[in-house]
Amino acid sequence: MIKINGLKKSFNNNQVLKGIDLIFNEKEVVSIIGESGSGKSTLLRCINLLENYDEGKIMFLGKDIKDYDINNLRSNVGMVFQQFNLFNNLNVIGNCTIGLIKVQKLSKKEAEIKAIEKLNLVGMGEFLYHNVNSLSGGQKQRVAIARALCLEPKVILFDEPTSALDPKNVNEVLNVIRNLAKSGITMIIVTHEMKFAREISDRIIYVDKGIIEIDDTPEAVFSNTENESIKSFLQYS
Amino acid sequence: MINKIIMIIREFWPQFVEGLKVTVLLALIGTIIGLIIALIFSALRVVKINKNDKIHIKILKNIGLLFVKTYVTIFRGTPMIVQAVIFYYSFYQAGIKWSAFAAGLFTISLNTAAYLTEVLRGGIESVDKGQTEAARSIGLSSSKTFLYIIFPQALKNSFASIGNELIVNIKDSAVLSVISVIDVFSVADSAAGKYFLFIEAMLVAAGIYLVLTYSTAKILQLIERKLGVETKEMVSSN
Numbered sequence: 001m002i003k004i005n006g007l008k009k010s011f012n013n014n015q016v017l018k019g020i021d022l023i024f025n026e027k028e029v030v031s032i033i034g035e036s037g038s039g040k041s042t043l044l045r046c047i048n049l050l051e052n053y054d055e056g057k058i059m060f061l062g063k064d065i066k067d068y069d070i071n072n073l074r075s076n077v078g079m080v081f082q083q084f085n086l087f088n089n090l091n092v093i094g095n096c097t098i099g100l101i102k103v104q105k106l107s108k109k110e111a112e113i114k115a116i117e118k119l120n121l122v123g124m125g126e127f128l129y130h131n132v133n134s135l136s137g138g139q140k141q142r143v144a145i146a147r148a149l150c151l152e153p154k155v156i157l158f159d160e161p162t163s164a165l166d167p168k169n170v171n172e173v174l175n176v177i178r179n180l181a182k183s184g185i186t187m188i189i190v191t192h193e194m195k196f197a198r199e200i201s202d203r204i205i206y207v208d209k210g211i212i213e214i215d216d217t218p219e220a221v222f223s224n225t226e227n228e229s230i231k232s233f234l235q236y237s
Numbered sequence: 238m239i240n241k242i243i244m245i246i247r248e249f250w251p252q253f254v255e256g257l258k259v260t261v262l263l264a265l266i267g268t269i270i271g272l273i274i275a276l277i278f279s280a281l282r283v284v285k286i287n288k289n290d291k292i293h294i295k296i297l298k299n300i301g302l303l304f305v306k307t308y309v310t311i312f313r314g315t316p317m318i319v320q321a322v323i324f325y326y327s328f329y330q331a332g333i334k335w336s337a338f339a340a341g342l343f344t345i346s347l348n349t350a351a352y353l354t355e356v357l358r359g360g361i362e363s364v365d366k367g368q369t370e371a372a373r374s375i376g377l378s379s380s381k382t383f384l385y386i387i388f389p390q391a392l393k394n395s396f397a398s399i400g401n402e403l404i405v406n407i408k409d410s411a412v413l414s415v416i417s418v419i420d421v422f423s424v425a426d427s428a429a430g431k432y433f434l435f436i437e438a439m440l441v442a443a444g445i446y447l448v449l450t451y452s453t454a455k456i457l458q459l460i461e462r463k464l465g466v467e468t469k470e471m472v473s474s475n
Binding site: 048050071072074075078079081083085086087088089098099102103144147148151 | 365367368370371372373374375376377378381385386389390393
């Protein structure tokens with residue numbers, strides 16, 4: 001579904017991605033792990049062009065992502081952010097319908113039906129007209145997931161979806177992601193939740209200093225005794 | 238002194254009422270027109286020039302940016318009283334016979350636009366970058382992101398400052414008496430000149446301005462509370 005070749009990205013003189021080669025298959029759940037600053041989030045942001053990369057190629061459904069209409073690409077590649085980034089000027093349902101109305105050109109009624117369905121899916125159906133600032137962190141993240149789901153993207157990118165949450169709220173959000181994984185949607189998750197990554201992922205990618213160090217099954221990654229870098233990383237996780 | 242103040246009020250109250258209407262209209266309509274102009278100018282002011290933009294887009298963006306920056310510099314850097322005289326007489330010399338009220342409204346609107354452009358720019362820049370990223374991530378174009386996500390929040394963030402500008406305009410419209418706009422100050426000035434009661438006449442004007450600005454501030458506070466925005470105390474912009 002997504003094929004990445006020789007991806008390089010620098011910020012000023014700091015090369016964050018040093019030639020990434022990766023493949024993400026349809027209906028696959030892949031977790032990307034690694035230390036802070038290793039390039040995980042940058043890699044994710046390059047996939048939906050929130051960051052412009054310097055070199056390399058990213059193919060989505062057999063076509064270079066730079067050949068897509070950028071807004072069309074992004075509505076097919078959903079993104080969930082660490083800081084939720086819910087639209088403060090819109091209520092819960094407004095956050096979910098705006099993309100449907102303004103991008104997919106659905107009528108307000110059609111958009112609301114779809115939004116309610118997705119909000120019910122993440123357990124936020126009772127909060128339709130709430131101000132997003134009145135929600136807890138976990139609730140905000142669930143609305144953010146529903147917002148991404150509304151456009152029915154082919155893949156959802158999660159950028160540390162639980163890092164800004166307290167332990168109670170973490171479980172709330174992880175349960176939603178668990179259920180989504182079972183539904184067969186393709187997901188790429190940047191996370192520091194090792195237990196969760198191990199449980200949910202078909203594959204785990206360990207990134208270190210802008211390079212893919214390990215790309216393997218959860219069992220193989222967590223039982224790796226040869227790679228000093230991941231051994232050290234897992235020890236402190 | 239009180240007797241003299243009462244005498245001025247008794248004799249001049251119909252003129253004060255007319256003057257009050259002019260002051261309110263100038264301040265209110267001037268602020269609204271200024272805000273509308275500022276909405277457009279602030280959008281031009283915050284436009285980002287991307288390296289991927291086509292050359293003609295880059296040129297247009299640069300022209301817009303330069304125009305707004307120059308406009309704001311000129312209007313904020315010169316007194317409104319001077320602007321009013323220049324506009325009023327230069328249009329007259331060009332053969333456009335316009336009333337003092339129209340010239341006053343023109344001046345106050347353009348002046349307000351300069352201040353509110355900067356206020357709105359601050360409001361736009363205070364919106365978290367994540368809002369733009371989230372909007373772009375669901376496929377909204379940059380113009381739709383600006384229109385439906387950033388701008389409503391910027392307007393809300395700037396509400397207190399916009400309200401403050403209205404209050405400033407109520408007071409500062411007094412300088413438009415220089416081009417013979419008959420507002421509260423101008424009526425008080427006439428009354429003072431007739432009886433040589435400068436302090437008494439200006440105390441009447443001060444009372445009217447105070448009631449106007451105080452009640453406007455209270456109304457704005459009510460709206461702010463309803464919108465859930467913070468009240469910010471600001472000094473006069475002019």
